[in-house]
Amino acid sequence: MAHSGMRGLSVFISDIRNCRNKELERIRVDKELGHIRTRFKSEKGLSFYEKKKYVWKVLYIYMLGYDVDFGHMETLSLISAPKYGEKQVGYIATSCLLNENCDFLRIVINSVRNDIIGRNETFQCLALTLVGNIGGRDFAESLAPDVQKLLISSSCRPIVRKKAALCLLRLYRKNPDIINIDGWSDTMAQLLDERDFGVLTSVMSLLVSLVSNNTDAYWNCIPKCVKILERLARNQDIPQDYTYYGIPCPWLQVKIMRALQYFPTIEDPNTLKSLLEVLQRIMMGTDVVKNINKNNASHAVLFEALALAMHLDAEKDIMSQCVALLGKFIAVREPNIRYLGLENMTRILLVTDVHDVIKKHQTQIITNLKDPDISIRRRALDLLYGMCDVTNAKDIVEELLQYLNEADFAMREELALKVAILAEKFAPDLSWYVDVVLQLIDKAGDFVSDDIWHRVVQFVTNNEDLQPYAAAKAKEYLNKHVLHETMVKVSAYLLGEHGHLLSRRPGCSPKEIFAIINEKLPTVSTETIAIILSTYAKILTHTQPPEPELQDQIWSIFKKYEGYINVEIQQRAVEYLALSKKGVSLTDILAEMPKFPERKSALLKKTEDTESDTAEQSALRLRTQQKASDALVVTDQRTANGEIKAGQLSPVKLPNQNMNVNSEEQTTTNGALDTVDLDPTLSTDLIGDLLAIEGPPSISVPTEQTPVSGLDQETDLIGALALSTVDEQSNSIKPIGDIEEWFQALCIKDSGVLYEDIYIQIGLKADWRAHQGRIILFIGNKSTSSLTSVQALVLPPSYLKMDLSLLPSTIPPRAQVQCCLDVINICPSRDTSVLDFSYRYGSVMIEAKLRLPVVLNKFLQPISISPDDFFSQWKSLSEPPLKVQEVVKGVKTLSLPEMARLLSSVQLRVTPGLDTNPNNLVASSTFHSESIHAMLCLLRIETDPSDRTQIRMTVASGDPTLTFELKEFIKEKLIIIPNARPVPSPTSLQTQNPVLPAASNDDPGAMLAGLL
């Protein structure tokens, strides 16, 4: 076979194809890579043909999933080749192998620009495509005007302009400022007069992006869009090549209708009328045909028309047509149409009130819940969830509970969460709610998160009528032999609180309840033991007059746990024992739980959409936010001034507290011992969460919360009691995600999320050059109202110079602002700097202390070093403090390659083979700072194959501080430090101590970390 004129490439591909297994493939690939590497290195000057061939091989190898860490320069050099063939390979390979964050890319900006402004249109296309695919901010700044010129130029052919449109789209996303909205909306309208369908398709994508960022401009494009759509729908004057199975360019039709969904409304009555006519035509005129491709294409258009009609909230009869069509779709055999029918039915629920019509299809939807295809089952589940209301909640929830028995693993967690939420939102009565959740725990305990059982406890605590019922149910479940541990937790908790209400019933005396719980004690985990101990203490309190026999039994258990290995349990046992011997004071402290303040359900909060990673906000989501939808109504929302609106499930009697922002007195109001925040999403510490002694959480974020104000008044009473777990700021608004994880990720990457909660997202992008860096913070308001009092403050530690640009104090709804932070590294240190960020949403002040990923490795630059250089340096740095050695224990068990990867992730270049002992790793890097400029750092790690948890580490550099700091830094990376807390204590900032993660002191790893 003659293949693409590159024989060597074809031979290589054949070889790969003939490899019988992955191992042989790897060997062949390694051989080829070795060959290419030597060829590239051999300075003899490869011909462009050879370079082209090798680059395709590299690309092929990369596609197979092998890392190729060389050849980038050769690829880039092809971009400036004179011949089309080579240039093309250069451009395509660059956009596959590199990404916008690659420093390499900068060196070709000029060549790319030359191609863009040059006369050769095939070159222009290549360059525009590259920039469109991987162009970053640098490109946006230097190329935007040229690209705009091409797009609007009348002398340019469509082949170039269509690419210019999408290239501009990319640059606009990188930097929205490149487009000046004022004039540009007219330009866009003019572009829509285009006759070429390729250009129109691209321009439409550009329009979608522009409109989604700015729904107020670009009104003037609406009539033009509708015109094009009309022309397509009527099939007037459409070139044959753009007609797909008789359908006039379905993709363009879809795109236009999508663009129209980004405009909040269409005001001009004539335009609206024409549009509705088109939609009607599509809806009436789409028939099911035999040809699958035609069918798909016409239905693609139809579904988009439905979505647009929903968005326009068209007249009643169009909407009922929509629902009728969808009803038809969910009953067909063809799985794709059925899937989309279900999906769109769910969407229509979000925008219009068609619950009643959709309810007619309930049986059909439930049938789909049992479909063999998981994609369809998921859609059916979502739809059932969306259509559930008070009238059908019982049916649907029971159906879902039943389905839980057979549902596949992949869906169970979601299913469990949805059941719990529906039960909570639409319970016709509270006892039903308790029934459902207990059944849920019984059937799918593994998938019931703590949030769910915590919520039941809250409801039961807040509703006296419910307490005896719940306690009786709990007891019933405890009688079962096989029981999920979560059931033990919730039952023990409920019986501890309310078991005494049952005391008159047969089999429910304190003694009997104790006995039944005690059966479970030997088999449960520490978390549950903690709950059970509290339950015992409560049983003792409620047993008046005391029963000596029961008392003895419980005391002996407390005594048994006094020496327990877990500190929390130990403490509980000691304290409960001491308290229960005090008699009367016990009743005060262990009295029933006060009511929980009403709060938004953590479950509902959890389900609120947290994904915002698509470039454009989905049109639907925008729409839902614009319109107060009742599909996601939360029953107990607080009004702005902090009053509580009683929702369906709110307790009859509201707790007598005011919820004013920042009112710290409230922590003392109900005799609580501490202010553990109960909201399960807020505290990951279960033991501190629902156990025993609680106070209402503060609603807002007190900036400087006086530590546990409740404690002061009651100190005598409590004595040494230390149940408090107040180690976190009690923000009521918590990040959706783990700040620490984000931080850790950013320490290694240069862009990502720094912080996100339900209102705001802070993205970060950093660019490092030697000892300098620039961080750009992208602060996006996700909510539909303005965020005010936005403040960011950086306290630069002594080793850094930091300069933060001004930040507007208000961020308008759905807007993003940027803020630039310039960093200069003065001397080596492992400290981190902290960004104090705060803003106000309504009356709530939210504050976050965020560690900035300005860490030591950002100023390191990996460097390869020859053995001779290495050894001469290594020898010359012979003594401490320039060269230090330490044996480190408690190291994560990593294989050598893993350890090497870890080192290279922090910019230390591992040079294999330098150390003759294969168990050792040697790495080198350059550290940049203002005081010592560029300084070579050398590292050697000697591992012990028989004991992977310890290593000997030697670090050398020409600066004693650098040597020390680097050694500590690497050590921190290698040892196990569990439970790292996201919030650094403010003191660590002032004292310039390294921020050691606070961890519970029963943890050997943490103690180790503390010792270091």
Added chain:
Amino acid sequence: MGIRFILLVNKQGQTRLAQYYEYMTLEECRALEGEIVRKCLTRTDQQCSFVEHRNYKVVYRRYASLFFMVGVDNDENELAILEFIHLLVETMDRHFGNVCELDIMFHLEKAHFMLEEMVMNGCIVETSKANILHPIQLMDKAS
């Protein structure tokens, strides 16, 4: 709304073409390809062509031994993408004449050139087969 990646994988799970429109590290690509291939290859013809994966969807279509998989945002029009796959296949057919796995393997560059004409930055650029193939024909003539 957009295309995140286009993958061509054979029945054995070997990648024959991969084009990503958002940056992913090699490890991420490998993991993603593995997960998706596992999910899609086990599905039957009676099941729908859409698979929900993480926070996006995969729209896929099978042609003989080759699976064409396109990762799209959740709000993308699925059927439009499904037919876009077919358009890609028809375009390849027109060029290779009844395209098969080997054509794509041995003419990876051609497949890339076609894709490059059809999709850019995750958006569809061109849907006319003649226009898509035009640059390739020019090149073939030149060589």
